[in-house]
Amino acid sequence: MTVIIRVELPQHLRTLAHVGHEVEIQVEGPVTQRSVLDAVESAYPMLRGAIRDHVTKQRRAFLRFFACQEDLTHESPDAPLPEAVVSGKEPFLIIGAIAGG
């Protein structure tokens, strides 16, 4: 099954990818952090390495993932995302840690 997922990006990643604050991406199969980030990096290859390490695919230390007013940062990357994200009602948020930068 293919679904359209809304993903909100922090400012510096919007600039790198030349997009607005939210992008819509196609995700095949189960909607998880991993499948969403794989799809983001596939659609916007210049973001490879900017969200997750190139090789290990570990989240960069100062980034967090929120959705539906919940902190999903430390959830398993293969855990299903909330239904509201899958249905497109809510975006998946990629957030720079509050330290700013």
Place this chain on the structure above:
Amino acid sequence: MSKVRVLVGTRKGAFILAADGKRDKWEVSGPHFAGWELYHLKGSPADPNRIYASQTSGWFGQVIQRSDDGGKTWHQPGTPPGETTGPGGMPKGESNKFVYDTAAAPLTTHQFYDGTQHPWEFKRVWHLEPSLTDPDTVYAGVEDAALFRSTDGGKNWKELPGLRGHGTGPKWQPGAGGMCLHTIILDPKDPNRIYIAISAAGAFRTDDGGKTWKPINKGLYSKYIPNPTAEIGHCVHHVAMNPKRPSVLFMQKHWDVMRSDNAGDEWTKISGNLPTDFGFVIDIHSHEPETIYVIPIKSDGEHYVHEGKLRVFRSKTGGNEWEALTKGLPQENCYVNVLRDAMAVDTLDKCGIYFGTTGGQVYMSPDAGDSWSPIVRDLPAVLSVEVQTLA
């Protein structure tokens, strides 16, 4: 008429300052890559319109940017302007991929500040050194220390693993800024000879194009390592070479200003009458290879200029005898630092000297240091300054 273009990297973006050969009226463009740290920008000697930039962030990692039109427009290599190459018409994104060659040189640990061993991890690119002859070849010095090279205009990067594989990695340790490879000098007379320097491991030289490396630290003395004259462990801050005389090197170490007349095989101290010999920058007059410049910093615990005075010190004798250059520079209540890559010289007849401060000023002298004026005063903290002299 000749022109100069000054490439300025700051904590919050890059700026390009341009003037004609008189160097009295400046056009300022920027910030480019606003909000990002620009550790270094440098133009290709073989094609001055080709400029490479290291854009980095603790949040989002490393990005390499390239301009093919002298800094007017930029792109991540692999994505020429107007060309779309990835799925969905998006650019390819491999140009920021710096992966250590662990097959050729397994990752070791390095020494942490307290002497314990610490994992080796890529953090950022400190310095980009374009080839003297090929615009598509460029070297990158990175933290944690290693040397990478791209031969396709920055699209793909491969480590030269012989350096990290030298075998002394567990003795290397970070300076205050991190364990960075910050200096890369290409020998114009011998394409197989490259010098690099690492804080804090020391200086190294290859004579075979980067396959093997030897430490060149004989004569250095550092109190902060158990054996002050050890082969490895010295916090070299910067090394400079005049391309007309490539076997003579000048070094600003953590403390001590040094020179070598035999390609780094031996060093002698030339601090002479400097008020303090701690500092970061060192550079050489383009036409007078015995005329050198440093900016003394008070101490390793007080990273600002000595006595609240911003003074460039010049030696016309290759060291030991230094004169303070102060005309046009603030001589009271000044507490800025000048970081290791933030001084450069042009090659005009009257050699211009340039440096940037952590207070955001970029100063230039059109007369080899006799007088100074600010080109800009209020940029973010300056990390690097490079100058291109354009025909």
